[in-house]
Amino acid sequence: MGHRKFSAIIGTIGPERRASIDAIKEAARADAIAFNLAELRKHRHMTQVDLARRLQRTQATISAIEASEDNxxxxxxxxVEGMGGRLELVAVFDDERIAIPTSLTGTVPSPTRPNPGISEKRGAR
Incomplete structure (x- = not known):
């Protein structure tokens, strides 16, 4: 009568399209992950001792940092730098994303555009 079961629609999607959809869903999940510092360290397969060595701190200091609710x-x-990464801070609005400097130099990475056609603006210092 003009409508089809969802399972019938899904059944018509080919394996290449299904893989593409699954990749998009996985990327969306990755963007939505929120970790505290301990979870981030574990996600990067590091122990507190590993991170402490890299930061020239004690394991107890890393434990205290991870236990803090307001770092x-x-x-x-x-x-993050001790784990081999770099920290990027972004202010997210409905129409734009603005990079906020996280270093003493005040260097601002290039803005990212959530949707085509949205103007890019740089964050103020």
Whole structure:
């Protein structure tokens, strides 16, 4: 009568299209992951001792940082850099994403565009 069962529609999607859809869903899930510092460290397959060595701190210090509910941005930056990454801070609005400097140099990475056609703006210092 003009409508089809969802299972019938899904059944018509080919394996290449299904793989594409699954990749998009996985990317969306990855963007939505929120970790505290301990979870991030574990996700990167590091122990507290590993991170402590890289940051020239004690394991007890790393434990205390991870137990804190309110770490400074500089603490997050040092920890992420100690894990081999870089910390990027982005202010997200409905119409734009603005990179916020996280270093003392005030360097702002290039803005990212959530949707084509949205103007890019740089964050103020």
């Amino acid at each position: 400074l941005l500089s603490t997050w930056r040092a920890a």
